[in-house]
Amino acid sequence: MTTIRLGMIGAGQIAAFTAREFARHPDCRIVAVADPSTERASALARSTGAENVHNDADTLLDRDDIDAVYIAVPNMLHEPVATAALNAGKHVLLDKPFAVNADGAENVIAAARRNERILMIGMNQRFEAGVQRARQLCQAGRFGGIYHVKAYWRRRAGIPRLGSWFTNRATSGGGALLDIGVHVLDVALHLLDNFRPVSVSGATFTRFGNRGLGEGGWGRSERTFDTFDVDDFATALIRLEGGVVVSLEAAWALHQSRGNDHDVLLYGEDAGMAVYAGELFEPGEGGAYRVIQNPEAPPPAYPHGSRAEHFVNVLLEREAPIIDLDQALTVQRLLDAIYTSAAGNREVLL
Numbered sequence: 001m002t003t004i005r006l007g008m009i010g011a012g013q014i015a016a017f018t019a020r021e022f023a024r025h026p027d028c029r030i031v032a033v034a035d036p037s038t039e040r041a042s043a044l045a046r047s048t049g050a051e052n053v054h055n056d057a058d059t060l061l062d063r064d065d066i067d068a069v070y071i072a073v074p075n076m077l078h079e080p081v082a083t084a085a086l087n088a089g090k091h092v093l094l095d096k097p098f099a100v101n102a103d104g105a106e107n108v109i110a111a112a113r114r115n116e117r118i119l120m121i122g123m124n125q126r127f128e129a130g131v132q133r134a135r136q137l138c139q140a141g142r143f144g145g146i147y148h149v150k151a152y153w154r155r156r157a158g159i160p161r162l163g164s165w166f167t168n169r170a171t172s173g174g175g176a177l178l179d180i181g182v183h184v185l186d187v188a189l190h191l192l193d194n195f196r197p198v199s200v201s202g203a204t205f206t207r208f209g210n211r212g213l214g215e216g217g218w219g220r221s222e223r224t225f226d227t228f229d230v231d232d233f234a235t236a237l238i239r240l241e242g243g244v245v246v247s248l249e250a251a252w253a254l255h256q257s258r259g260n261d262h263d264v265l266l267y268g269e270d271a272g273m274a275v276y277a278g279e280l281f282e283p284g285e286g287g288a289y290r291v292i293q294n295p296e297a298p299p300p301a302y303p304h305g306s307r308a309e310h311f312v313n314v315l316l317e318r319e320a321p322i323i324d325l326d327q328a329l330t331v332q333r334l335l336d337a338i339y340t341s342a343a344g345n346r347e348v349l350l
């Protein structure tokens, strides 16, 4: 293959962003878009130059002029749509979260292996400049032994559209934890290079959305549901093999000073780092302590900074895949375990 012919399944808010990343790749062409909303599918097709619009995924998957698909549909459709795509012989970039639970994720992995197709989960945060820099510094041993990571994504008022699929458990599988907690959890384990959890203690809360409060602007799908039955705040303590502890917080809505408070803090024996803020903390000369802004690191492994471009490069055999399916499955198992722990008010051993 010299050019990847791409189909886009789901033409909602994130698809518009991801399409721009695919469009930047000189060897990728968007051929078709599928979405039950003709208006959204047509708008995305127009903006990407795709000549074909479909109202359902199956019609797009029947096309033999498509090599791969990007899937960005409501979470409960990740498993069936990704499985159908893999069974149709397409390579798949599936947006996060992997599925609504680990059983679903395992089924998609089985379909990828059975059909010998490439399946990648769209963990875009791994390509952020700060994360790539921190990863280089971790690999260079700059922090000494890291024993604690604090990973958080907390919004003051950032519930995606109240009443949409996001805020209903049957269609989303979960709330803030599954939606944004997944990102910083994945980044934490990726930086530690440790996907070997031992135990989890989690708690979840529904305190804003159920009162009609805390809505943000994300999401294009219709408002369909009256009830809000997912978490708008989640917290967890995760022990990893080797004794490292990760503390996680995810909030769609929270009383706090900042509108969006988001970082992964690394605490090592020799140095620490606020990954997204780009600040490194370490002892300096003569007993002084220093905070280094944007510390120097080897050049990023993925200068394009894009999961979409990475996916195309993997299909073209120009880059080795950075997003490992066993790792993605472990993250999904951890999310499941946090919900189990929260529901049962107890620690869960893995």
Ligand SMILES: NC(=O)c1ccc[n+]([C@@H]2O[C@H](COP(=O)([O-])OP(=O)(O)OC[C@H]3O[C@@H](n4cnc5c(N)ncnc54)[C@H](O)[C@@H]3O)[C@@H](O)[C@H]2O)c1
Pocket (backbone or CB within 6 Å): 009, 010, 011, 012, 013, 014, 015, 034, 035, 036, 037, 040, 056, 057, 071, 072, 073, 074, 075, 077, 095, 096, 097, 122, 124, 164, 179, 218, 219, 220, 221, 222
């Ligand atoms: N990586 C990220 O940072 C990121 C950010 C936002 C959303 N996402 C993920 O992307 C997915 C979509 O989120 P969104 O924010 O774009 O939501 P959205 O509600 O804006 O869009 C979802 C779209 O899917 C369409 N759809 C529903 N059923 C479909 C089907 N059977 N076939 C094709 N299309 C169908 C809807 O009509 C809608 O246009 C979710 O899984 C979400 O978790 C990832």
